[in-house]
């Protein structure tokens with residue numbers, strides 16, 4: 142009996158020693174496009190066919206394959222890292238995936254509803270602000286950001302450019318008479334920090350319009366000391382936001398609060414935006430709209446042809462973009478899909494906030510040089526094209542943030 146007990150204990154301790162823990166294999170739970178996971182033969186542990194999203198636990202090798210596959214298909218990101226919340230998900234993965242499916246259904250139902258005109262009456266203050274966009278400022282910002290060896294969240298010093306960005310913002314905003322606040326946001330999933338500028342609203346400070354893009358960059362051969370200038374991906378979107386903020390900060394205080402974000406660690410699984418969106422949700426923040434700018438410099442489908450992503454975005458905001466385009470921008474908008482987690486808007490969408498992602502081209506026509514040392518300002522960089530995205534940012538900050546419009550579902 143005693144021997145049997147000891148044998149049992151021995152077996153139990155052996156079993157314990159061999160229980161695969163997440164740490165021992167350095168695996169991580171993620172959400173990704175179901176088609177991508179299947180194409181790569183990565184075991185899908187939970188899924189929703191309608192939402193086209195799968196949950197998987199991936200090794201570093203698998204993660205790299207997803208990143209390479211997403212990259213080959215023109216995407217910037219490609220998955221969302223769930224490490225921070227997988228342990229204590231209320232309702233589990235079925236609830237999480239079911240929620241994404243119900244959001245998709247709501248957006249599809251709205252698509253079939255009558256079109257509601259928005260932004261069709263020209264606001265002269267906004268139209269005049271648009272004429273103040275300075276292409277040279279945008280160029281200088283992209284040149285500056287792409288001059289860092291990399292802006293990778295896993296590099297030894299992941300915050301050098303982040304601190305510099307904060308200083309730049311403080312210097313730029315010093316002449317503003319608006320109430321503003323520049324802050325660095327720390328994260329638990331990465332040492333890299335996000336940057337936030339808040340312009341507090343005059344009448345409805347609790348209603349928030351978010352404008353964001355990721356500040357980090359990556360070289361697919363990460364870890365090997367390869368340079369990651371990330372001019373298009375995503376110094377370009379970062380520059381659109383900076384230029385829009387420069388103009389807005391010299392205007393009348395917006396009625397709603399406007400939060401500008403330069404996110405950390407997007408390339409490693411939407412790390413910064415996922416934590417921020419989750420935190421806003423936990424605080425019950427009333428985010429009325431989220432604009433995501435990620436890659437705006439390469440006009441792969443033609444100059445002033447904007448790819449508007451229809452998956453994991455708000456049908457209402459896509460309509461708003463079309464209306465604002467007629468009134469203020471004059472680009473051509475083509476709809477496309479990019480799969481779950483292609484950029485930071487997915488983080489906000491998953492928390493139930495209306496988001497939109499106007500992209501530089503159709504997905505298949507996007508810049509082939511991203512995630513490499515070749516993502517530099519070159520003859521293919523088109524700042525006239527990129528200006529359209531600064532205009533979109535101004536529309537969000539000066540029209541939507543001064544309106545009472547909100548998603549009707």
Ligand SMILES: [Zn+2]
Pocket residue numbers: 217218355374375407435436
């Ligand atoms: Zn990007």
